[in-house]
Amino acid sequence: MKKVYVKEEVCIGCRLCEVYCQLQHAHSSDLVKAFKKESPPPLPRLRVDERGVVSLSVRCQQCDDAPCVQACLTGALERNPESLLVTVDEDRCIGCWTCVLVCPLAAIKQDKEQKKALKCDLCQGEEIPVCVANCPNEALVYVEEPDSTLKVESPATQGHE
Amino acid sequence: MAKTDKIKYLIIGNSAGGIGAAEAIRELDKAGTMAIVSDEPYPAYSRPLISEHLFEGRPLERMLYRAPDFYEQNNIQAVFGEKVAQVDFSGHSLKLESGRSLAWQKLLLATGGVPIVPRMEGGDAKDVFTFTRLDDAKAIDKFLNKHKGKTQALVIGGGLIGVSATEALVRRGVKVCIVEMKDWILNTILDEEGAALEAKALVEADVDIITGHTVAKINKSPSGAVDGAVLDDGRSIAADLVVVAIGVTPRLELADGQLKTNRGIIVDRRMATSQPDVYACGDVAEAYDFVFGENRVTPVWPNAYVGGRIVGQNMAGGKAEYQGGTAMNSLKYFGVNIVSAGMVAPPDKSYEVIIQRGDGIYKKVILKDGLITGLVFAGDIEKSGIIYNLMKDKVRVDGFKEELVSDDFGLASLPEEIWRARLAVPPSEEAFIVPPVEPPEEVVMDE
Ligand SMILES: Cc1cc2nc3c(=O)[nH]c(=O)nc-3n(C[C@H](O)[C@H](O)[C@H](O)COP(=O)(O)OP(=O)(O)OC[C@H]3O[C@@H](n4cnc5c(N)ncnc54)[C@H](O)[C@@H]3O)c2cc1C
Ligand code: SF4
Ligand code: SF4
Numbered sequence: 001m002k003k004v005y006v007k008e009e010v011c012i013g014c015r016l017c018e019v020y021c022q023l024q025h026a027h028s029s030d031l032v033k034a035f036k037k038e039s040p041p042p043l044p045r046l047r048v049d050e051r052g053v054v055s056l057s058v059r060c061q062q063c064d065d066a067p068c069v070q071a072c073l074t075g076a077l078e079r080n081p082e083s084l085l086v087t088v089d090e091d092r093c094i095g096c097w098t099c100v101l102v103c104p105l106a107a108i109k110q111d112k113e114q115k116k117a118l119k120c121d122l123c124q125g126e127e128i129p130v131c132v133a134n135c136p137n138e139a140l141v142y143v144e145e146p147d148s149t150l151k152v153e154s155p156a157t158q159g160h161e
Numbered sequence: 162m163a164k165t166d167k168i169k170y171l172i173i174g175n176s177a178g179g180i181g182a183a184e185a186i187r188e189l190d191k192a193g194t195m196a197i198v199s200d201e202p203y204p205a206y207s208r209p210l211i212s213e214h215l216f217e218g219r220p221l222e223r224m225l226y227r228a229p230d231f232y233e234q235n236n237i238q239a240v241f242g243e244k245v246a247q248v249d250f251s252g253h254s255l256k257l258e259s260g261r262s263l264a265w266q267k268l269l270l271a272t273g274g275v276p277i278v279p280r281m282e283g284g285d286a287k288d289v290f291t292f293t294r295l296d297d298a299k300a301i302d303k304f305l306n307k308h309k310g311k312t313q314a315l316v317i318g319g320g321l322i323g324v325s326a327t328e329a330l331v332r333r334g335v336k337v338c339i340v341e342m343k344d345w346i347l348n349t350i351l352d353e354e355g356a357a358l359e360a361k362a363l364v365e366a367d368v369d370i371i372t373g374h375t376v377a378k379i380n381k382s383p384s385g386a387v388d389g390a391v392l393d394d395g396r397s398i399a400a401d402l403v404v405v406a407i408g409v410t411p412r413l414e415l416a417d418g419q420l421k422t423n424r425g426i427i428v429d430r431r432m433a434t435s436q437p438d439v440y441a442c443g444d445v446a447e448a449y450d451f452v453f454g455e456n457r458v459t460p461v462w463p464n465a466y467v468g469g470r471i472v473g474q475n476m477a478g479g480k481a482e483y484q485g486g487t488a489m490n491s492l493k494y495f496g497v498n499i500v501s502a503g504m505v506a507p508p509d510k511s512y513e514v515i516i517q518r519g520d521g522i523y524k525k526v527i528l529k530d531g532l533i534t535g536l537v538f539a540g541d542i543e544k545s546g547i548i549y550n551l552m553k554d555k556v557r558v559d560g561f562k563e564e565l566v567s568d569d570f571g572l573a574s575l576p577e578e579i580w581r582a583r584l585a586v587p588p589s590e591e592a593f594i595v596p597p598v599e600p601p602e603e604v605v606m607d608e
Contacts (some may be wrong), residue, residue, distance in 0.1 A: 049571025071463035104550035
């Protein structure tokens with residue numbers, strides 16, 4: 001499947017990806033309204049981690065073995081058989097955060113108010129995820145998994161799945 | 162079914178472990194006959210949700226672990242509401258309590274745990290409940306519906322199940338007193354300091370917590386109802402109902418004397434028991450714990466499901482090995498977020514402990530010889546998954562151990578080869594072929 005990858009050497013940690021992700025998942029499509037008027041403020045489904053010169057725009061990599069799906073207490077986390085996307089069924093999610101504890105990327109966000117897990121949905125309905133489309137440095141790419149040897153194998157890979 | 166018609170895959174227990182196995186089997190073998198037997202009369206539901214059932218009346222349909230047509234879609238015979246009375250392991254058959262016999266080729270015991278109910282005077286009173294099944298939640302609900310007015314509950318045991326029952330009761334307007342024998346609540350899954358954060362939230366919700374004591378006697382009214390209780394120090398506790406939540410123990414009734422057991426059914430890394438063609442997983446099994454490096458009972462939902470998947474692959478002819486699990490819990494009771502995994506306290510001086518405390522925030526990582534052996538995170542749990550996986554992967558963290566508990570800890574804090582592997586970022590010279598992305602200026606924003 002197509003996934004978003006970060007080109008670390010050109011990511012400068014400007015966090016525009018985060019801003020556009022928030023906007024994409026806000027009620028309003030207006031940037032100013034979404035950020036200044038919405039309460040609670042819209043939550044991003046990605047995060048930018050920084051250490052010294054390294055900055056990484058981090059989001060769910062839709063792992064093949066999806067430890068979050070395996071751990072989910074209620075069955076709210078599922079892999080969509082067609083899109084292969086890992087999704088959260090809001091009705092079934094109880095905000096127990098078991099998925100948070102097992103995700104190797106810390107890619108599950110907590111909507112603490114609604115008590116629902118949030119995660120990257122690769123901007124369903126958009127041709128290109130908005131974080132990728134709006135990165136001024138082209139530090140994010142949306143491509144097929146580059147090479148099977150580089151596939152995201154989460155450490156929780158069990159047996160031969 | 163004719164007697165000779167052996168069910169290829171027979172699963173006892175229709176919960177996390179059983180469903181994990183069934184799903185893994187069907188990924189490899191679409192046609193082999195499969196049956197799941199359970200003495201609970203329901204499709205698989207999320208057991209932790211019985212608390213939601215009690216406090217907000219969440220109906221079974223919204224507790225289901227899988228889609229309602231799961232059994233049909235996967236061609237699984239559902240034998241629900243039937244208890245397995247006895248297994249003939251060498252004869253590859255079993256007997257249901259109803260008298261019916263089933264023959265099988267491969268068997269899984271995913272029988273879970275049973276609540277521990279100590280003998281105590283008055284323990285046979287009418288309104289003494291346990292809290293591990295949907296029917297328990299229904300029974301308590303029925304009791305509360307009958308008892309209008311101020312109700313008081315005594316919860317014996319301050320573990321996860323006791324706290325879960327307490328939250329539901331409090332939200333139903335019941336005044337709760339928890340009596341915990343050890344020095345702090347949640348002592349099997351949290352250290353004293355982490356547990357204190359949960360205890361604080363409980364006390365703020367007007368829950369009384371008595372630690373270091375046990376219940377000596379439950380008083381019975383002439384009609385056999387609960388009428389308060391007496392502690393080991395003679396203190397009286399007012400109560401109209403009692404929830405016994407001391408813990409669960411592996412449900413070994415079918416295995417006893419026939420399979421190798423310790424606290425649970427002992428399984429190897431393939432989740433196979435000491436009998437050929439017989440597997441076990443979940444709360445009933447004693448499987449490999451990657452932190453302790455030995456077999457242990459780790460009664461949590463994710464380990465039951467993951468272990469079940471290993472069983473399923475092996476039952477269907479694969480060769481899967483369990484990487485191991487460890488105790489891991491995520492609590493959300495009374496609005497406090499706490500996670501723990503592995504060891505929650507250092508067993509001796511050879512371990513190192515790194516702690517960060519802040520306003521309602523507590524982060525603790527336990528290390529030995531540069532490897533993580535446990536964690537407790539409260540308040541801010543967002544990055545706990547990174548730590549958990551460093552522990553699981555046995556990544557040496559000596560070089561950056563102080564970072565693990567810092568506010569801005571993230572993937573970039575890890576050694577480069579680790580974040581590259583985690584994010585599938587190729588080494589920098591191997592640049593990606595940039596796909597045809599529209600230049601950012603052309604993206605029209607609503608103004
Ligand atoms: C209130 C509560 C809250 C919890 N919260 C959490 C939590 O937050 N996080 C977490 O990770 N875990 C939690 N747990 C624990 C979790 O539910 C268990 O670890 C998990 O259910 C284990 O799954 P299992 O498949 O091993 O067995 P179980 O879920 O115990 O299922 C076993 C099934 O087998 C059936 N069975 C057993 N023997 C027979 C027989 N002889 N014949 C027919 N049927 C039989 C039983 O009736 C049962 O239906 C909680 C548990 C409870 C009770
Ligand atoms: S474990 Fe994390 S990165 Fe992997 S699929 Fe789940 S949320 Fe995404
Ligand atoms: S928080 Fe929601 S999605 Fe995550 S494990 Fe719990 S129920 Fe599943």
